[in-house]
Amino acid sequence: MAEDKIIKRREFIHTGVRFALGISLAGIGVAAARKTTAEKWVWQIDPAKCTQCGRCATDCVKSPSAVKCIHAYEVCGYCDLCGGYFKPGVKKMETGGENHLCPTAAIQRKFIEEPYFEYVIIEELCIGCAKCVKGCSSFGNGSLHLQIRHNLCDNCNECAIARVCPSDAISRVPASQPYIIKGDFHGGTKA
Amino acid sequence: MNQETKLKLLKQIILISAAFCILVAFLLIVNFWQMKKSNPLESQTIEALVQRLAVDDNNEELRKEIRSFDLLARKAYFTSAWQVKTGAYLLFFGGVVLALALKIRTDIQRKIEPPETITDDPMMNKFVSHRWLLVTGGLVFTLALLSAFLSNDYLKSYDPGQFVDTETSSQTETIEVIPIVESVATEKGDSAILSNAVEPVPQAVAETGGAPDTPKTVVKLAKAEDFKKNQSTFRGFLGQGISFHKNIPTNWDGSSGTNVKWKISLSKPGYNTPVIWGDKLFIAGADKTSRVVSCYNRHTGKLLWEKEADNIPGSPATPPKTTDDTGLAAPTMTVDGNCVYALFGTGDLIAFDLDGNRIWAKNLGVPANHYGHSSSLITWNGKIVVQYDTAKGGRMIAINTANGDFIWDIPRANKVSWSSPTLLESKGKMLIITSADPNVIANDLETGAEVWKSPVMSGEVAPSPGVFNNIIFVSNEYAKTVALDAENGGKVIWETDEYLSEVASPVAINGLLFLATSYGVLVCYDAMTGENVWEKEFSSGFYSSPMIAENKVYIIDMSGVMHIIKADRTGTIVKEPELGEAAFALPVFADGKIYLRGKSSLYCIGE
Amino acid sequence: MKNIGHKIVFLSFFVLILVQANAQRFPKPEFESGYEQPSPTTPEPRSNALEYLDVLILFASLSLASWLVIKRRSRRGVLWLSIFTLLYFGFYREGCICSVGSIQNITLALFDPVYKISITVLIFFLLPLVFALFFGRTFCAGACPLGAIQDILVFRPVSIPVWVRKALGFIPYLYLGLAVLYAATGTDFIICRYDPFVGFFRMDGPYTMIIIGIALLLLGLFFARPYCRVFCPYGVLLNWMSRFSKYHMTITPAECISCKLCEPSCPFDAIEIPVSEKVRTQKVLRQNLKRFSLYALLIPVWMFIGGYAVSSSHVLLSKAHQDVYLSELLIAHPELKSDTKNLDIKAFLESGKTFDELVANASLIRAKFKSGGWFLGGFLGLVIGIMIMNQFVFRTKTIYEPHKGDCFSCGRCMDYCPVVKLK
Known part of the structure; x- marks a missing residue:
């Protein structure tokens, strides 16, 4: 039976190729497995590298961006004239719209005691434009800085902001250490 | 429904x-x-x-x-x-x-349609497909090839010198005039260290990393005698402003050519003072495109070699911004008989041997300095000392002359400054004296350790410290002129704010201190008490520092007039010869000769 | 008075030192009002356990899809499963990570010595392929959110001529090859970047992405599953696996009676109709054999041409790399250095890196593209050579069967089969 023979031969070849494919898959698996970690990786901004270009606000796949300004109170000087809060050259330190640097008024200024003020970021309003970060780094301690908020981030396979970041400030960090916060920061209240 | x-x-x-x-x-x-x-x-x-x-x-x-x-x-x-x-x-x-x-x-609407009779001929289908596959493959690869012809590989056309500012840089050339040093032997000449430094140090082996064809040679360290014979550093021997040469000319005229042995025009601007070793004279120049070190035969004015300081790892693609009165070649080079060492405003430090072979080069980090880095180099006992006061993270650095390695590199709390280090032997140690805002500091040359500091300075300090015996003199405009006791932890001996120097460094000899201001006053103080001995006002101000040679003060003003005055309590003016062009560099002395850097030319004066 | 002055100078110097030690211009005040300093919040990323849950759900949906289509033979089941997949992996997980994109992570991990991947990514890459090796492309049927969104919107599929399908069938290979090349050189993840549907899943995205997505979905009303058939790079791998799968689904549960009823059922033209002996004559057979041999011999030529062509296009291909782009921009337009509006140039100049370093790196990348181009072009040449050669292979067959490589195992055809399996 020539037909049978042909079919058998075909089946034999198929099985052989299947094994070959299976083995090559296993090969790729093993080769890649040597680079695997049980750790999850997430994207984060290194504030030391960030140049406050403003692309975090425009290039994140989320809108508004998953990048928000956070305040490292530990590093803050609690200045009255805050370079992150006020527009440069402000004359009267009032909290009116003519004075804030933040386009969405996401920074709250609270009086503590003479002559110190506390600045709190209202995250719902922040769009990650880094205007305040630039102000704070230029005139102050740089306590305001950008971070990717992991409750908002989709953790894309390739971060759309990282691709366009001019200073390569965004890289993957282990999920167990998901933030790079300035100052002596070892954790905080979880939100 | x-x-x-x-x-x-x-x-x-x-x-x-x-x-x-x-x-x-x-x-x-x-x-x-x-x-x-x-x-x-x-x-x-x-x-x-x-x-x-x-x-x-x-x-x-x-x-x-x-x-x-x-x-x-x-x-x-x-x-x-x-x-x-x-x-x-x-x-x-x-x-x-x-x-x-x-x-x-x-x-809902879907009906089972009656099966169509198949009209497709599978063989025909496959035949047509094969044609289209040929087209597809051909198209893809043709497009790929086409892209190769259409795209320009700019990386290939890159030449390393290209990425420099081609904007018009104002071609100011700066010249520091070096005063003549008198052959007054100080006691220091006999001191232990000065004679010790003379001995060749065997560990110093020149590394030839940068130039593969340079043979490895054991470097002999120059002796103190050699340094006295050659004005090899900013302000001469130990940076103290005193020359030991004889038969220094006192009469010349740059424009008519009287007593001008030769005159050459310089290719690139720079405010550094030429340095001399043996028959060779070295000068540095820089603009935004390149930085060069040139070597001339000092007897004939013939250019022996000119080398670019390029391809230095860490060197910035764009040179830092500098003002026209500083530029990128303000620091004076130093030469020790083996090599000539040059520092540029880019932070590039480079060593050439005396024949122009590149020995080593490195970048010290681009200096954050709003005018441009101007502190000069000084070398002693196999070390190059760099006073690197920048706007952020100032440092004092000692570098091995043989291979460019850091011997020590210590941070400083001082603000940015433009002054240069002066060496002084005190209590058996060679000290590096530096003046900056706020501290005058003495560091041990061997270890870098801070021996003392005195917070007496302020402002933008440019004048370097002057020395007489063990007294240090520092001055700065809008601050004060202070005499400090080097043996006694930098204690203030006297101070005044009568005349203050902006750029010119004080120099002292015979118990007298000479100070030149940028508005044209040359003043002589008693070095021990600060008493005003005499003062003279000239029509043009001083950026170049006074130098002493043959017991006379040589100081060239910004218009190019050299004032030669007896370095004594009379202050007699000996001569006032003219160079005929603006001058900012110090005069350089050799036996029977003065070398003067004008704004655009280099002059050799000899009678 | 002098002494006081000195003290002040000294004190201010002391303060200066303190400030420098803290690298702070304005030291933190010491509050007297008992103010307590808050701490920045750090919301945790999605927990690792949930990532493993994703793996589990992937495994479950692959198993369920395989069972539904091979054992249970239920199109309805597969449909509901794909809706679940669309909702879970698509709208809930917002499309990341997906098996399609994982190709790039695996590639980069193999080429970049420092790049690490998490184990879940590797499983996402391997699992569907392993399933395809045994059960066919059940991943496409029930576990791929990109496939699901297109599959649901198949409205009135038209049959595409064979030659169009064959010619378009080359694109996924090209896409796969480029994706691997770009990932291996660390340039870009183009599969993710040009993913057309992830914008829908996130209900957000760049407008170009949304417009391409809508266009593809509209096209998909008539040209079923356009992305899967014309672009999907992962489909190439699944196709290879599935061709040699052990238990691929069949149209009929028992013996095919060649009733032709299933013929129009497949929206993807993946049903192979019987080929009778009579279409071939001896003359035609001889001619075919000749052509087959000729094209088989031409394969190395294709590979060489491909390698040469793609390698010589490395200049263009490498322009996608940021360093190459920036160096070329600056070499070609040195005047842009002073353009403060160009953020890339500004950031580069501020970085303190020298231009020589940048150009050296760019040249290195370009060299990688040049050698990588030979591999990519050789691979593409091989593919096109084999594809052409295969056009002269004929097999007689008497029954209706799905094409094991192209079939997505969606199960539509099964409903059309009148044959019932007798127990």
Whole structure:
């Protein structure tokens, strides 16, 4: 039976190729497995590298961006004239719209005691434009800085902001250490 | 419900949901277009109003207007964001309804059609496919090839010197005039260290990393005698401003050529003072395109070699911004008989041997300095000392002359400065004395350790310390002139704010201190008490420092007139010869000769 | 008075030192009002356990899809499963990570010595392929959100001429090859970047992405599953696996009676119709054999041409790399250095890196593209050579069967089969 023979031969070849494919898959698996970690990786901004270009606000796949300004109170000087809060050259330190640097008024200024003020970021309003970060780094301690908020981030396979970041400030960090916060920061209240 | 009504209903659902989707999509597009056209958060109106308020600060009306505008802008932004979000959801649900209805409708309407008779000829199909596959493959590869012809590989056309500013750099050339040093032997000449330094140090082996064809040689360290014979550093031997040469000319005229042995024009600007070793004279120049070290035969003025300081790892692509009165070649080089060492405003430090072979080079980090780095190098006992006071993270550095390695590198608390280090032997140690805001500091040359410091200076310090016996003299405009006791932890001996130097460094000899101001006063103080012995006012100011040679003060003013004055309590003016062009560098002395760097030329004077 | 002055100078110097030690211009005040300093919040990323749950759900949906289509033979089941997949992996997980994109992570991990991947990514890459090796492309049927969104919107599919399908069938290979090349050189993840549907899943995205997505979905009403058939790079791998799968689904549960009823059922033109002996004559057979041999011999030529062509296009291909782009921009337009509006140039100049370093790196990348181009072009040449050669292979067959490589195992055809399996 020539037909049978042909079919058998075909089946034999198929099985052989299947094994070959299976083995090559296993090969790729093993080769890649040597680079695997049980750790999850997430994207984060290194504030030391960030140049406050403003692309975090425009290039994140989320809108508004998953990048928000956070305040490292530990590093803050609690200045009255805050370079992150006020527009440069402000004359009267009032909290009116003519004075804030933040386009969405996401920074709250609270009086503590003479002559110190506390600045709190209202995250719902922040769009990650880094205007305040630039102000704070230029005139102050740089306590305001950008971070990717992991409750908002989709953790894309390739971060759309990282691709366009001019200073390569965004890289993957282990999920167990998901933030790079300035100052002596070892954790905080979880939100 | 019968089939008929069902279909009718479905049709209506489909129509309505489709219309709904289209409407929402349209609204979303309009929203997008609006946001693109004018983002409320980047409103120009508010910016303009704020500018107006800056001028008219008490206009409450305007203030109110801005606030309401600001509120409106933020409202518009957040409303629009909300609209997009809601629109997306509406579109999604509309799409789901539409898809479902369509699905059900097609399912209901679907009839099993009678099987068609197959007209396709599989062989024909395959034959046609093979042709199209040929076309596809050919097309893809042709496009790939075409791209190779059409795209220009700019990386290949890159030449390393290209990325430099081609903008017109003002071609100011700076010249530091070196005064003549008198052959006054100080006690220091006999001291232990000075004679110790003479001994060759065997560990110093020149590394030839940069130039593969340079043979490895054991470097012999120059002796103190050699340093005295050659004005090899900014302000001569130990940077103290005193020359030991004889038969120094006192009479010349640069424009008529009287007593000018030779004159050459310089290719690149620079404020550094030439340095001499043996028969060779070295000078550095720089503009935005390149930085060069040139070597001349000092007897004939013939150019022996000229080498670029390029391809230095860490060197910035764009040189840092400098002002025209500083430039990129302000630091004076230093030479020790083996090599000539040059530092540029880019932070590039490079060593050439005396024949122009590159021995080593490194970048010390681009100096953050708003005028440009100007502190000169000095070398002693196999070390190059660099006073690297920058706006952030100032350092004192000692570098091995043989291979360019750091011997020590210590941070400094001083602010940015423009002065150069002076060496002084005290209590058996060679000290590096530096003046900057706020501290005058003495570091041990061997270890870098801080021996003492004295917080007496302030402002933008440019004058380097002067020395007499163990007394240090520092001065700066808008600060004060201070004499400090080097043996006694830098204790203040006397101070005055009568005359203050802006750029020129003080020099002292015979118990007298000479100080030159940028507004043309040369003043002589008693070195021990600070008493004003004499003062003379000239028509042009001094940036070049006074030098002492053959017991006379040589100081060239900015117009190029050299004032030669007896270094004693009489202050007799010996001669005032003219160079005929502006001068900022110090005079360089050799036996029977003076070398002067004018704004654009180099002169050799000899009688 | 002098002494006081000195003290002040000294004190201010002391303060200066303190400030520098803290690298702070304005030291933190010491509050007297008992103010307590808040701490920045740090919301945790999605927990690792949930990532493993994703793997589990992937495994479950692959198993369920395989069972539904091979054992249970239920199109309806597969449909509901794909809706679940669309909702879970699509709208809930927002499309990341997906098996399609994982190709790039695996590639980069193999080429970049420092790049690490998490184990879940590797499983996402391997699992569907392993399933395809045994059960066919059940991943496409029930576990791929990109496939699901298109599959649901198949409205009135038209049959596409064979030659169009064959010619378009080359694109996924090209896409796969480029994706691997770009990932291996660390340039970009183009599969993710040009993913057309992820914008829907996130209900957000760049407008170009949304518009391409809508266009593809509209096209998909008639040209079923356009992305899967014309672009999907992962489909190439699944196709290879599935061709040699052990238990691929069949149209009929028992013996095919060649009733032709299933013929129009497949929206993807993946049903192979019987080929009878009579279409071939001896003359035609001889001619075919000749052509087959000729094209088989031409394969190395294709590979060489491909390698040469793609390698010589390395200049263009490498322009996608940021460093190459920036160096070329600056070499070609040195005047842009002073353009403060160009953020990339500004950031580069501020970084303190020298231009020589940048150009050296760019040249290195370009060299990688040049050698990588030979591999990519050779691979593409091989593919096109084999594809052409295969056009002269004929097999007689008497029954209706799905094409094991192209079939998505969606199960539509099963409903059309009148044959019932007798127990």
